[in-house]
Amino acid sequence: MSATRAAQTFAGASNGGRGDTLVEVNNLKMYFPITEGILIQTHAGFVKAVDGISFMIKKGETLGLVGESGCGKTTTGRCILQLENPTAGEIKFDGVELTSLDARQLRDVRRKIQVIFQDPYSSLNPRMKVGDIIGEPMYVHGLEPDKEKRRKRVRELLTTCGLRPEMDDRYPHEMSGGQRQRVGIARALALEPEFIICDEPVSALDVSIQAQVINLLEDLRDKFNLTYLFIAHDLSVVRHLCHRVAVMYLGKIVELAECDELYDNPMHPYTKALLSAVPVPDPEIEEERQRIIVSGEIPSPINPPSGCVFNPRCSIAADGCRGEVPVLRELKPGHWVACPEV
Amino acid sequence: MAVSEVAAEGIVLEDSRDTFGQKVWDLVRRKPLGAAGAFVVLFLLVIALLADFITVYDPVKNSYDSMHVPPNAEHWMGTDQFGRDILTRIIYGARTALLVGFVASFIGSTLGLMLGVTSAYFGGRFDLIFQRIMDIFMSFPLIIMALAVVSIMGTGTDKVIFAIMIPFIPRCARVVRASALAVREIPYVDAARTLGFNHKRIILRHMVPNVMAPYLIMLTSFMGQAILLEASLSYLGLGVQEPTPAWGLMLQGGAEEYAESAPWIPIFPGLAITIGVFAFNLLGDAVRDTLDPRLRSQ
Numbered sequence: 067m068s069a070t071r072a073a074q075t076f077a078g079a080s081n082g083g084r085g086d087t088l089v090e091v092n093n094l095k096m097y098f099p100i101t102e103g104i105l106i107q108t109h110a111g112f113v114k115a116v117d118g119i120s121f122m123i124k125k126g127e128t129l130g131l132v133g134e135s136g137c138g139k140t141t142t143g144r145c146i147l148q149l150e151n152p153t154a155g156e157i158k159f160d161g162v163e164l165t166s167l168d169a170r171q172l173r174d175v176r177r178k179i180q181v182i183f184q185d186p187y188s189s190l191n192p193r194m195k196v197g198d199i200i201g202e203p204m205y206v207h208g209l210e211p212d213k214e215k216r217r218k219r220v221r222e223l224l225t226t227c228g229l230r231p232e233m234d235d236r237y238p239h240e241m242s243g244g245q246r247q248r249v250g251i252a253r254a255l256a257l258e259p260e261f262i263i264c265d266e267p268v269s270a271l272d273v274s275i276q277a278q279v280i281n282l283l284e285d286l287r288d289k290f291n292l293t294y295l296f297i298a299h300d301l302s303v304v305r306h307l308c309h310r311v312a313v314m315y316l317g318k319i320v321e322l323a324e325c326d327e328l329y330d331n332p333m334h335p336y337t338k339a340l341l342s343a344v345p346v347p348d349p350e351i352e353e354e355r356q357r358i359i360v361s362g363e364i365p366s367p368i369n370p371p372s373g374c375v376f377n378p379r380c381s382i383a384a385d386g387c388r389g390e391v392p393v394l395r396e397l398k399p400g401h402w403v404a405c406p407e408v
Numbered sequence: 409m410a411v412s413e414v415a416a417e418g419i420v421l422e423d424s425r426d427t428f429g430q431k432v433w434d435l436v437r438r439k440p441l442g443a444a445g446a447f448v449v450l451f452l453l454v455i456a457l458l459a460d461f462i463t464v465y466d467p468v469k470n471s472y473d474s475m476h477v478p479p480n481a482e483h484w485m486g487t488d489q490f491g492r493d494i495l496t497r498i499i500y501g502a503r504t505a506l507l508v509g510f511v512a513s514f515i516g517s518t519l520g521l522m523l524g525v526t527s528a529y530f531g532g533r534f535d536l537i538f539q540r541i542m543d544i545f546m547s548f549p550l551i552i553m554a555l556a557v558v559s560i561m562g563t564g565t566d567k568v569i570f571a572i573m574i575p576f577i578p579r580c581a582r583v584v585r586a587s588a589l590a591v592r593e594i595p596y597v598d599a600a601r602t603l604g605f606n607h608k609r610i611i612l613r614h615m616v617p618n619v620m621a622p623y624l625i626m627l628t629s630f631m632g633q634a635i636l637l638e639a640s641l642s643y644l645g646l647g648v649q650e651p652t653p654a655w656g657l658m659l660q661g662g663a664e665e666y667a668e669s670a671p672w673i674p675i676f677p678g679l680a681i682t683i684g685v686f687a688f689n690l691l692g693d694a695v696r697d698t699l700d701p702r703l704r705s706q
Contacts, residue, residue, distance in 0.1 A: 147602050176604035189595040193617035202613075203603040250599075257603065 089123040094155035115141040117317035128294040130308035138317040143263045180254035184266040186246035190238040197234030227252040244275035316375040323401040333403045442694020448687035456503040465493035467500040468651045486672040500653035508638040513630035516573035520580025528588035542578035558646040580626040587619040621699040628695045632688030
């Protein structure tokens with residue numbers, strides 16, 4: 067309940083002149099059941115991949131979602147894409163509740179929400195030519211029924227994404243990782259979406275190619291007025307690209323703030339530890355700076371710690387942290403922290 | 409990581425743009441046995457198609473002047489108890505064998521392909537129930553299953569094809585499903601869903617093309633089995649009926665009575681069955697080795 071209230075307040079928060087709310091997630095929960103036995107199946111518990119998170123994204127804004135692996139970043143993205151059926155919570159896109167739509171209504175909404183996957187090798191059908199991969203969605207949604215026009219449009223999109231137009235005749239395996247990722251981006255753009263979920267779009271690429279793809283994503287955002295949910299674990303990439311950042315830990319958002327505010331003035335102990343893990347490209351500063359090492363392993367999402375999920379590893383944990391689940395509090399305008407001790 | 413491993417293991421076939429001639433030569437060099445099998449299959453195909461032009465005798469008409477003639481210059485493989493030329497009947501029998509083999513294995517494994525991929529794609533309860541039905545079908549031995557179908561529907565070439573096809577469906581469906589389950593988890597299927605494609609399109613355009621390797625392996629290995637099954641059913645009197653020339657039927661007519669007095673009557677159709685099935689099996693093995701990269705390096 068409290069999380070829902072918090073999210074409603076986000077919607078009212080001022081945000082540097084960007085537009086209206088496009089995506090709103092309220093108290094989203096995604097529990098995966100664990101079953102035991104083959105003939106008689108019994109529920110052995112749940113993996114609480116996403117456990118009651120709320121945020122909103124404004125039109126034209128890029129929200130970064132960071133956290134270590136297994137914290138539920140990707141699952142959050144998949145829930146918004148309706149690839150998973152969330153256990154509870156609301157996902158509103160442009161005011162429309164997605165979880166209650168029927169198949170046909172969902173088809174229309176899907177045009178507007180697209181995804182760029184992490185792995186450029188497995189996200190393209192190896193049996194289809196690049197031109198078909200990008201052209202197929204246009205054909206299915208009736209955007210470009212004419213074959214010649216569709217081909218022209220595909221070639222335009224390839225050019226937009228920094229590929230040569232004649233590459234539409236290639237198979238994905240005839241291209242490099244960076245080129246394939248550009249094809250994945252072109253496919254996402256084929257339906258002229260408003261909102262794109264970038265699920266670690268550069269973490270499978272070489273560093274040199276990463277920069278090119280990031281720049282491409284930035285250019286496209288400006289050109290087509292796109293809104294991104296940028297899921298990543300590379301904090302410097304997130305800082306470069308995002309307007310606001312949400313930090314996730316074990317299925318919960320622990321801190322959410324404007325990008326520079328979060329990087330310059332992190333408040334949650336987990337965020338501090340996460341940011342201190344980013345290497346500094348100056349060996350002298352790198353040598354001297356104090357790193358915060360978090361002890362222990364990330365707890366199992368099947369049986370998370372009571373109270374604040376970070377309390378067993380937290381340096382400032384008090385007795386109260388084991389009892390009550392902390393609520394996101396607005397400590398500064400637009401800076402939300404889920405920790406009672408700061 | 410797991411996903412890219414699956415892709416690397418070649419559920420996804422990499423397309424190499426060699427010319428057909430290069431591919432054939434490559435196959436002969438790397439898989440001489442498979443190439444020999446393919447050659448025999450092609451040979452059977454040619455004689456089956458050209459049967460009317462390469463034979464001089466009538467395969468069906470009885471000739472009481474020339475019964476039990478041993479192999480000689482006129483009748484290379486001799487004649488049977490009704491005076492029909494055995495070589496002619498074997499050539500025409502190849503027609504029956506290949507027709508039954510190709511049609512039954514193609515329809516059987518294609519239906520299996522569709523059912524297997526559909527079952528894997530929808531998953532959950534549908535998959536569970538569907539797989540148990542397949543299990544029931546699989547619990548019948550091939551020949552018993554075919555016997556049951558023939559005794560319900562009657563005999564004849566078309567019924568034999570149907571009888572042989574039925575037990576192939578669950579076998580292919582199960583193998584294909586295993587691959588399709590892996591394909592379903594690859595992000596391009598998720599991508600297809602987020603692009604708003606319907607189930608039919610995702611199954612036919614995005615999943616089926618990526619499980620062609622196990623499908624082709626099953627298809628080729630079924631061909632030999634289908635020919636053998638057709639021969640067995642015909643031998644048992646449940647398959648193709650006289651006077652249609654069929655290898656199993658020729659054995660049935662000749663084996664018991666003439667094994668000693670006129671051994672050429674059962675020997676030649678027996679050899680035809682053996683060579684035909686052997687060729688298809690060699691071809692099937694070669695196809696499997698080529699398409700399954702886990703075996704490729706060995």
